[in-house]
């Protein structure tokens with residue numbers, strides 16, 4: 434069975450103490466998981482060091498929410514891949530729509546960060562998504578293809594194998610977000626799979642594509658059933674450990690009961 438990625442972006446929500454309590458709870462849940470789930474959490478930078486020991490022994494990947502592409506230099510307020518590698522993080526979230534929207538991050542900068550992460554063996558989780566205007570103008574696919582192409586520019590097949598993609602339609606994210614129809618998610622994920630196969634002939638079929646944006650208790654199973662949805666990237670519905678636990682337990686039993694027999 435293929436690994437299903439499921440994790441949460443904490444955005445700017447948790448103190449260190451809150452993060453520690455959450456992670457301790459997630460550790461307990463992870464011990465009971467029987468299916469092939471790869472859990473991950475993406476805390477704020479301040480929580481990475483204290484949380485690292487809690488994830489090391491568990492099946493939980495630890496990621497950061499952003500970084501600069503340079504190793505060091507005069508970039509006040511930034512944090513470098515060298516610094517994150519020192520903590521021992523597993524992955525780095527890059528290009529979330531909130532970073533694009535509020536901090537002017539663009540595909541070229543994300544591409545530099547992808548290369549920098551891979552140089553330190555940190556897995557890039559590259560977020561892409563069209564905004565509502567692009568959707569209305571029916572240029573979602575063109576927008577997403579361009580984002581993928583530029584964000585993943587000049588990667589070798591071997592490097593591309595380490596990348597994860599998160600498709601997060603901007604109009605579906607956050608309090609004002611409108612959950613996407615599963616049929617739309619299916620169409621876009623199939624398109625993203627084709628695009629990745631076009632960019633990387635050898636590994637394009639293996640790059641995990643996660644879905645995010647208003648994933649909640651009512652819709653997560655509809656999304657995870659889709660052929661080219663290889664995981665879920667959740668915000669609000671996973672920030673409370675009890676709420677995340679409901680999703681994880683249901684997903685685990687769903688996957689466990691759907692294992693196809695070996696013929």
Ligand code: 13P
Nearest residue numbers: 442606607646647668669
């Ligand atoms: P919500 O699940 O709160 O819409 O946020 C999703 C997200 O931004 C994950 O990166």
